[in-house]
Amino acid sequence: xxxxxxxxxxxxxxxxxxxxxxxxxxxxxxxxxxxxxxxxxxxxxxxxxxxxxxxxxxxxxxxxxxxxxxxxxxxxxxxxxxxxxxxxxxx
Amino acid sequence: xxxxxxxxxxxxxxxxxxxxxxxxxxxxxxxxxxxxxxxxxxxxxxxxxxxxxxxxxxxxxxxxxxxxxxxxxxxxxxxxxxxxxxxxxxx
Amino acid sequence: xxxxxxxxxxxxxxxxxxxxxxxxxxxxxxxxxxxxxxxxxxxxxxxxxxxxxxxxxxxxxxxxxxxxxxxxxxxxxxxxxxxxxxxxxxx
Amino acid sequence: xxxxxxxxxxxxxxxxxxxxxxxxxxxxxxxxxxxxxxxxxxxxxxxxxxxxxxxxxxxxxxxxxxxxxxxxxxxxxxxxxxxxxxxxxxx
Amino acid sequence: xxxxxxxxxxxxxxxxxxxxxxxxxxxxxxxxxxxxxxxxxxxxxxxxxxxxxxxxxxxxxxxxxxxxxxxxxxxxxxxxxxxxxxxxxxx
Numbered sequence: 001x002x003x004x005x006x007x008x009x010x011x012x013x014x015x016x017x018x019x020x021x022x023x024x025x026x027x028x029x030x031x032x033x034x035x036x037x038x039x040x041x042x043x044x045x046x047x048x049x050x051x052x053x054x055x056x057x058x059x060x061x062x063x064x065x066x067x068x069x070x071x072x073x074x075x076x077x078x079x080x081x082x083x084x085x086x087x088x089x090x091x
Numbered sequence: 092x093x094x095x096x097x098x099x100x101x102x103x104x105x106x107x108x109x110x111x112x113x114x115x116x117x118x119x120x121x122x123x124x125x126x127x128x129x130x131x132x133x134x135x136x137x138x139x140x141x142x143x144x145x146x147x148x149x150x151x152x153x154x155x156x157x158x159x160x161x162x163x164x165x166x167x168x169x170x171x172x173x174x175x176x177x178x179x180x181x182x
Numbered sequence: 183x184x185x186x187x188x189x190x191x192x193x194x195x196x197x198x199x200x201x202x203x204x205x206x207x208x209x210x211x212x213x214x215x216x217x218x219x220x221x222x223x224x225x226x227x228x229x230x231x232x233x234x235x236x237x238x239x240x241x242x243x244x245x246x247x248x249x250x251x252x253x254x255x256x257x258x259x260x261x262x263x264x265x266x267x268x269x270x271x272x273x
Numbered sequence: 274x275x276x277x278x279x280x281x282x283x284x285x286x287x288x289x290x291x292x293x294x295x296x297x298x299x300x301x302x303x304x305x306x307x308x309x310x311x312x313x314x315x316x317x318x319x320x321x322x323x324x325x326x327x328x329x330x331x332x333x334x335x336x337x338x339x340x341x342x343x344x345x346x347x348x349x350x351x352x353x354x355x356x357x358x359x360x361x362x363x364x
Numbered sequence: 365x366x367x368x369x370x371x372x373x374x375x376x377x378x379x380x381x382x383x384x385x386x387x388x389x390x391x392x393x394x395x396x397x398x399x400x401x402x403x404x405x406x407x408x409x410x411x412x413x414x415x416x417x418x419x420x421x422x423x424x425x426x427x428x429x430x431x432x433x434x435x436x437x438x439x440x441x442x443x444x445x446x447x448x449x450x451x452x453x454x455x
Contacts, residue, residue, distance in 0.1 A: 001297075001347070002315065003283070003314075007179055010094070010147065010175070010176050011177075012171035012173050013174055014139070014171065015138060015147065016170040024092075024171075026094075026178040028180060030181075032299075036180070040094070040122060040123055040178070041092065041094075042094060046289060047287055056283065056288065061151060061334045062333070062337060062346050063153065063346060064156075065346040071156050072156060073137075073149040073153050074092070075092060075151050075153040076092060079288060080292060081286075081287040083285055083286055085283050086284075087280045087299040088280055088281060089309070089313065098272060099268050100267075101238065102265040103262035103263055104265050105229055105230070106262030107229065109247070110262060115183075115238070117267060127271070129213060131185070131214055132184050132185075151244070152334075154244065155244060162247050163247060164240040164244050164261045189453060191449075192420065192446060192448070192449050192450075193447040193448045193449075194420055196444065197443060198443040200429070206444075212454075218454040242426070243334075243426055245426065246429075255410075255427060256422065256429075257422050257427075274405065274440060304403065305404055319437075321378070329374065329379065329388070333439050334424075334425045335425055335427065335437050335438055337437075338436060338438075353378065353388075356377055357375045359372050359373050359374075360372020360374075360404070361372060362392060362402075363371060363394075
């Protein structure tokens, strides 16, 4: 899983039926210094995350395991809201 | 999922049977400033997307969930047409 | 899927049984200007592709969907021979 | 699999139910000179790893094979504690 | 699949049970000029590969198809020993 910051929302009226009702959030990967990477992506929120929160994002086919409808075409899900990261990066 | 811009079409007469009838579109990943990345790839259109539109693209095995024929050898699908992205990138 | 150029063949006498009889081709990813990337990889040819041709390559577990034996350990397949790419890259 | 160093822990009270009870550790990829990459990610510990240890991390859907609950939305697992790496990098 | 050079072994006494008895080898990706990339990873040997040999490595969930125990948490397998690569890189 990767540590991300939730930075916004995406709206798409016309979409795959199985995505209906899912909250699509824009996330950015973070490193230990809370610096974010430039690349953004979109993840389905499965835990009630809010803008600005640090979250745990699962990618790939495993992301579907967190959905109500596991047949939805989803490759990234927010699966946890991070309380604390306690880590020291090596060199 | 990633945010992409649809920039064109691909034609392939000789292809896997299970891909017959699928619309193959060329897409480019975008960031929040609507700047596109250099890498392009090809996604199956599942929502009636048009050239120039911003779309949501699912990659990997989850891309197959959006197809009529889920046994087609597809690793990228357009699963939504984006109305609006409301997000503010962190630093 | 990604757009690649077929640039050669790989021979491996000693290999997984389920790969027997599959044609292994060396491919290079291309961009819209037909410039190729440095990284090469090996894909199973499922459509009768020839050296120099532009092809559509599916990667990941979806690549297995194009094989006669879907239990073969394959993560890249050539699934179409490209007739034409009609696209204009954004900036 | 990739060789990583365990550098910390992540706590997330609000998370997918299927993740309950799993130990979430922060890991960093290493090369042969034991230099770590900048990118960090989070893996579920399946072998009782400790901070500072060199471990073997499996990513993608295969990561779920190491879990007690294989339906958990997990894309990285610690599957071994490395005793020794005996390798000489090429040029 | 990617073309790699086998450069060593990894030992891990404490590991997932399903990995018991598997030979874990350190591999480096190669390009056509036989230059290797800096990143190393660990693959399960399924074909009796030796140090220094050029091999074909399958990654992702497809890597499990080459194992005796397809439920092992493995994301990279050596599936062939390369006799010859006959290819000419484009520009």
